[in-house]
Amino acid sequence: MKNYFSINDIDSLDTWVEEAIALKQNPLTNKDLGKDKTIGLLFFNPSLRTRLSTQKAALNLGMNVMVMNFTGEGWSLEYGDGTVMDQGNSEHVKEAAQVVSQYCDVLAIRAFASLKNREDDYSEKVLKSFMEFATIPIVNMESAAGHPLQALTDAITITEHKKANKPKVVLSWAPHPKALPQAVANSFVEMMQQMDAHFVITHPKGFELANHITKEVPIDYNQDNALKDADFVYVKNWSSYHDYGKIGKDSSWKITEEKMKHTANAKFMHCLPVRRNVVVDDKVIDSENSIVIEQANNRTYAAQLVLKKILEKQ
Amino acid sequence: MKNYFSINDIDSLDTWVEEAIALKQNPLTNKDLGKDKTIGLLFFNPSLRTRLSTQKAALNLGMNVMVMNFTGEGWSLEYGDGTVMDQGNSEHVKEAAQVVSQYCDVLAIRAFASLKNREDDYSEKVLKSFMEFATIPIVNMESAAGHPLQALTDAITITEHKKANKPKVVLSWAPHPKALPQAVANSFVEMMQQMDAHFVITHPKGFELANHITKEVPIDYNQDNALKDADFVYVKNWSSYHDYGKIGKDSSWKITEEKMKHTANAKFMHCLPVRRNVVVDDKVIDSENSIVIEQANNRTYAAQLVLKKILEKQ
């Protein structure tokens, strides 16, 4: 495996999930694999879980970690081809990617959507430019339109907790005071199409995700109906894809105890951070059925598996 | 020991000080103790000594270190119970603390007083919330109302330099252009009540520390008188506790050579950073009796001892 850009880079999902669960039991088994190897973590945006779990994953593999915050510690990069760089950007990604490739063995990058220009965001210029110019493997720590480490985490978590072979999984949109990217939802939708599950998406009209992502997945605009008999309820806000970046605050979509009663005693999932009592009521996230903390724990093993796969090919 | 929140978490001060002084002689003795253990350092405020000495202490114990600056690298946390999180805060400490607990074995946290609301500051909501929700030991790297790593450092330093069994120690308030927390002074006062010392506090009227901290410690509003025959002069500014956050700039309280003449050739101590010629004259801090640099050196061994105690219980 060269890069881990999207879940399409997973060659055999079942095997990966199985291996990740095994790693979780013995996280230090492969501590020699990363010896004298260095991962660079480049952050163009804030991060808590991803920052710490990816570092931890690398440490579990015996790697050196170098963290670089582009905002604050570095400068802004130029991505355009042929640009006369007489404005704000100090360095072209062509140089940055090639240079950093010489100091590291793997590069992990976080670069959120701007939510100003859809075409620009979905072109994934940051991640794709680094993949084009870097000479080492690139790992996506959440890009403009995808968050495949989260989606792998989610596959691991659902596999650990499922009781039926083919559980019903519902992705439910939730309100939020700010405009959030579609990245987490996109990768989760892609992942659910790879897993053996009855998968339904529910959201208000106008909050449809991109067709090229949802494909044939059923969409139900009636949240109560969608939640019926669900085994897993995955909750996440995203701003509008069609009216790009439009905020959705409709509080009737908040997940409540009442709504969870429609489900088959479903597990509650969320990628975190979550705004309590806006996205979900305290009673739901604090209930026994909430698995958000264990889900966050699995971030380490998703990252560790991806890095292990990369190191094994080097 | 679960947490190191205050000096009350020290079970036997004499033994701890003795052990710290021994560690200082052979800092790498316990390098296996922290093998494959990870400490997370969470900074909600700037730090130089604490940042580097705590890292160094962890490295001396063979630990991995992950540093996270909440300002800049992360986002602001919510601490309220039941809050509808539709304002600025992106994540509740309930999740943050539980999640980070899964990536680390020990968590050290710095969170200063806001100096806007005394009740709020002295409730120690940041540290206490992390202690409530985290599932790993928490170390206080200076909270709103206390700085117990500094106080342990001070106990070590006084023990190293004292000539009499029961030295006279004076905590003298000093002027400062900005409003500073009472944290360092509070923990030092608590520590001096545990040590065998003649301890006196001196400050202008209106700058009394909290009664629940100073208890029976004598307060002398006459600085010259307080300094008489002192063996150690510990200087520190704090803003008013009673007129909460009020700045005190009275330059007549600055420590000068003249004032030091009242003492019994006292050692000069300060936690640093110090504003020269505002808090203390150059001639005093640059004199042979100034032990501020050695005091800062002991920060490493105070932190290392605390971490060692924690690791030994894990």
Place this chain on the structure above:
Amino acid sequence: MKNYFSINDIDSLDTWVEEAIALKQNPLTNKDLGKDKTIGLLFFNPSLRTRLSTQKAALNLGMNVMVMNFTGEGWSLEYGDGTVMDQGNSEHVKEAAQVVSQYCDVLAIRAFASLKNREDDYSEKVLKSFMEFATIPIVNMESAAGHPLQALTDAITITEHKKANKPKVVLSWAPHPKALPQAVANSFVEMMQQMDAHFVITHPKGFELANHITKEVPIDYNQDNALKDADFVYVKNWSSYHDYGKIGKDSSWKITEEKMKHTANAKFMHCLPVRRNVVVDDKVIDSENSIVIEQANNRTYAAQLVLKKILEKQ
């Protein structure tokens, strides 16, 4: 070697370059040398290459690395002797340097020119103050008036690529939208006076570097003429030394394919970051003769050699 402040700290350039090239072949040969040694990297300014390559160099030597960004993570330092510190600066460099010396074995510092006051900048107060007060070796990661790690890198790179024993090397000024320091140019000029090369500087009138730097080096105001038969073209913008900090944007000085035709098929060098199509045309920097990426790669080995020399003396 105590410090690596300028290229004058190199005792034998030929040997150093030879050793660095050998290190590059086997970067992990000296991994025991830095065991249980800690380097502190202090950044008063942003950094990409220097930050990561110096970390990598330290890791290659088995050292621990502690990174500290003074902007954001710390506070501003005072450098004046006898200052009454009642303004913005929270700590004097006297304390900061002595304290950090106790937590680290080597200290590397980046502190750019302000470009507001030439005398102040060229006094190198940050680096010189740290060298005065620190008790451990100091490495210059680019100071107000010099960048000796870059210059050593450049010597390595020219040595690797030169075909003649005494190549013609041209330092050509280039336009830039912002005011940049003279540091890189200064150290390169100093280095070229140590190497066996025909060395010429070319820049517009008014952009002369300091006399005490350029000494007897020929200056040609005609760029085309200077480039004639060059083996290496080293391009770099700097703001005016004489009209201190004045920006130079004259686009006729941009390096183009046309201009490179005057050379003897010269290698193109630049320290990076570079503003494409302002400093140099895409066609030149993307050509086979551009060695800027390999030049950046050599940053690791220049830093590693300097650290190795320091560690060997400890």
